[in-house]
Amino acid sequence: MGFLFRWLLRLASAAILLSLLAVLVVYYLGSRSLPDYDKALAVSGITGDIEIVRDNSNVPHILAQSDRDAFFGLGYVHAQDRLWQMTLLRRTVQGRLSEVFGTRTVETDKLLRRLDLYPLAVQSVEAQDARTRDALDAYARGVNARIDEINADSLGRGAPEFFLFNAPIAPWQPADSIAIVKLMALQLSGHLGDEVLRARTSLQLPDEDRLADILPDIPGQGLAALPEYSALFPAGARFAAATPAQDRPALWPVPRRGLAGASNAWAADPTRSASGGTLLANDPHLGFTAPAIWYLARLQLSSGGVIGGTIPGVPAIMLGRSEDLGWGITSSYLDDQDLYIEELNPDNPEQYRTPEGFKAFRTRRSIIEIKDAAPITITLRWTDNGPVLPGTRFDLASITPEGHVVSLAWTALSGRDTSISAAIGLMHAHDVEEALALSEGYVAPSQNLTLADNETIALKTIGAMPRRDAAHQSQGRLPSPGWIEANRWQGMLPFSANPEFLSPSGGIVGNTNNKVVDRPFPMHVSFEWGDSQRVMRWQGLMQGREVHTRDSFIEAQLDTVSFTARSLLPLIGADLWFTGEAAPEGTPERQRQRALDLLANWNGEMNEHLPEPLIYAAWLRALQDRLIRDDLGPLADEFDHVEPLFIERVFRDVDGASAWCDIIRSAAEESCTDISRLALDDALVWIGENFGTALESLRWGDAHQATHDHPVLGEVPVLRYFVNIRQSTSGGDNTLQRGRTSGQDPMPFQNVHGAGYRGVYDFADPDSSVFINSTGQSGHFLSRHYDDLGELWRRGEYIPMSLDIDLARAAAVGVTRLTTD
Incomplete structure (x- = not known):
């Protein structure tokens, strides 16, 4: 027995030692790719020395003797900190993910090949101005200098992920940067999904009034009634039955409905500023990832210093400031996509119908290489309107008549896309007028550009407007017959047609993705807008002060009071607050009364430490589901976020909208009060199952955790605890500090989409400006800079946004000197 025990002890000790050794080897290999920020390196491709000072937050300050060398430096630091992220973005837009990840990304590659974004980016290189081509070339040389350094010095392949996935790194090319901008356009465009959902709902709800309830127009004039979707096609047209919901393919770049672009930006001129200078605040909203999409950087250009948020892979400060000018962006929701139903020639399916008769598709074969599987070949097809999309995605089959296919018109499908020239030009602008002129070259994604120089503020919608x-026939709101000339795009409108607000008399301009103009179709800009709620709170905060300061702009940016909660709770609970005597303890009725008591004394603040936001959010979610489930059936799953205007229409009985409260399949006629009570009970049962029955002890932050997850390793056992960044957060779907919830079971209130960057700029004292990103500067999960900014971001704190190089040097984490070899 003693002999056996000794050998078991030896084997256990050996296993522990081997495990420890394996961990040390893995750590050694992973840590080899941690950048050394304090060094000198001789490189080729620069004309003078470059100094890169990384301040104590690891923000690089790039000092060079020419603009080309400054962009070289930016390429180098991007590749130092975010090489895996950059190559993943490039492979995504190229449709080459399956070479690394195998069959699970084939559907993603198929979509990107069909959209042809990368070849269009290659074509667009020649469309750029000389300054931009120089910047793209220099940036690519900087990225490649880091790749060469990794290969020469065996620096752990550049990132730990490259050990786990065999992903050879091709040299960076100018077209790669343009392609990433196009990929961002795909991630910020939601009109394709909106058209499909409206068509599916129209087929399910032929009553025009009910369609206007569940997919309401933002209040205002200039809106038009639409035909039923089926009326656009010949009588008797047959549509496929709705298909079961499909899982999203791995690394799918198209956002779910409600998770396309969003953002806040506002500016005040000197008459509304306590300091006598202009102010600008901006926080763009994107899906959360680890690391964040934003990378903070400062460049010293011939036109002066610029500092702000960059996107790894793109040589531009996309949002930020110089000494003279600040710029911020918000999603404009401009309708830049249209779906077309294309009729196939019944005698030749390789042709489609046009206004002039049948015409052959433009086709090209494309081979997709797949790791550990045979390659596949797909045929890409284009019509005059755009690429043909597969019916197996976006629920297109359910809205496509037999004998037809669907094509997509989209402004980003341009081979002469000069968006990156506009972005690079903006960094050189010194005032609002110059910035507005330079932004004319912006194509996609469309944005609202908020500007502030030392005296003037402005807001301009930029991007091509069809x-x-x-x-x-459908005013671009529904897929329309592609063979009818009136449905086709007729080029683009002039830049002067894009909405513009220059030096407003009130001294304040801003956007929360709300409706900005009230113009009749076809000058309407869009029928779909991203916000009808946050803007109400923003108006109150802006007009509540005669003058503003940097701190008041920060306060507004971090505001968590829900206008929606304050306006809807009195409606849905009107007949529930006072119901007579207290119910016995331990009964559902008593739990309902306790919840109503909490909500009655709540001010609508979506604070992470309070129970009321969770009760409110669960009630609204259960209420909308009860209202629509019996009318829409499985289609109700697509409405996974509460639409406040729908709830308001129902409880105010606008155009008979209270009809939604009656359950079709029951003999009794239910009132809205009945449904509201039942929904609250549903919510309390759900809360009890997931968070406990002690309502006063609930925390909104337990349900509303920000999910900065690694897009590849985030679901890998054990590793996910090292690469994912989870944080309890305040805010919600409709607060200025927006934390858009997932809407998906089993964790519908996870915070998945919000402000990955925040910045506030004060031009009375520019160096007092502040900014932050939501994770950290590094994409290397073994780096202390992987998540060091995340806790500051969660608490609503910022770091200095100064162009003073002495401040950067004072507590620098390292200084890199690139010298000519």
């Missing part, structure tokens, strides 16, 4: 015929 010219539609006034006789367009």
Whole structure:
């Protein structure tokens, strides 16, 4: 027995030692790719020395003797900190993920090949101005200098992920940067999904009033009634039955409905500023990832210093400031996508119908290489309107008549896309007028550009705006027959047609993705807008002060009071607050009364430490589901976020909207009060199952955790605890500090989409400006800079946004000197 025990002890000790050794080997290999920020390196491709000072937050300050060398330095630091992220973005837009990840990304590659974004980016290189081509070339040389350094010095392949996935790194090319901008356009565009959902709902709800309830227009004039979707096609047209919901393919770049672009930006001129200078605040909203999409950097250009948020892979400060000018962006929701139903020639399916008759598709074969599987070949097809999309995605099959296919018109499908020239030009602008002129070259994604120089503020919608015929059958809101000339795009409108607000008399301009103009179709800009709620709170905060300061702008940026909660709770609970005597303890009725008591004394603040936001959010979610489930059936799953205007229409009985409260399949006629009570009970049962029955002890932050997850390793056992960044957060779907919830079971209130960057700029004292990103500067999960900014971001704190190089040097984490070899 003693002999056996000794050998078991030896084997256990050996196993522990081997495990420890394996961990040390893995750590050694992973840590080899941790950048050394304090060094000198001789490189080729620069004309003078470059100094890169990384301040105590690891923000690089790039000092060079020419603009080309400054962009070289930016390429180098991007590749130092975010090489895996950059190559993943590039492979995504190229449709080459399956070479690394195998069959699970084939559907993603198929979509990107069909959209042809990378070849269009290659074509667009020649469309850039000389300054931009120089910047793209220099940036690519900087990225490649880091790749060469990794290969020469065996620096752990550049990132730990490259050990786990065999992903050879091709040299960076200028077209790669343009392609990433196009990929961002795909991630910020939601009109394709909106058109499909409206068509599916129209087929399910032929009553025009009910369609206007569940997919309401933002209040305002200039809106038009639409035909039923089925009325756009010949009588008797047959549509496929709704298909079961498909899982999203791995690394799918198209956002779910409600998770496309969003953002806040506002500016005040000197008459509304306590300091006598202009102010600007901006926080763009994107899906959370680890690391964040934003990378903070400062460049010293010939036109002066610029500092702000960059996107790894793109040589531009996309949002930020110089000494003279600040710029911020918000999603404009401009309708830049249209779906077309293309009729196939019944005698030749390789042709489609046009206004002039049948015409052959433009086709090209494309081979997709797949790791550990045979390659596949797909045929890409294009019509005059755009690429043909597969019916197996976006639920297109359910809205496509037999004998037809669907094509997509989209402004980003341009081979002469000069968006990156506009972005690089903006860094050189010194005032609002110059910035507005330079932004004319911006194509996609469309944004609202908020500007502030030392005296003037402005807001301009930038991006190409399709010219539609006034006789367009669906006004771009539904997929329309592609063979009818009036439905087709007629080029683009002039830049002067894009909404512009220059030096407003009130001294304040801003956007929360709300409706910005009230113009009739076809000059309407969009029928779909990203916000009808946050803007109400923003108006109150802006007009509540005669003058503003940097701190008041920060306060507004971090505001968590829900206008939606304050306006809807009195409606849905009107007949529930006072119901007579207290119910016995331990009964559902008593739990309901306890919840109502908490909500009655709540001010609508979506604070992470309070129970009321969770009760409110669960009640609204259960209420909308009860209202629509019996009318829409499985389609109700697509409405996974509460639409406040729908709830308001129902409880105010706008155009008979209270009809939603009656359950079709029951003999009794239910009132809205009945449904509201039942929904609250549903919510309390759900809360009890997931968070406990002690309502006063609930925390909104337990349900509303920000999910900065690694897009590849985030679901890998054990590793996910090292690469994912989870944080309890305040805010919600409709607060200025927006934390958009997932809407998906089993964790519908996870915070998955919000402000990955925040910045506030004060031009009375520019160096007092502040900014932050939501994770950290490094993409290397073994780096202390992987998540060091995350806790500051969660608490609503910022770091200095100064162009003073002495401040950067004072507590620098390292200084890199690139010298000519």
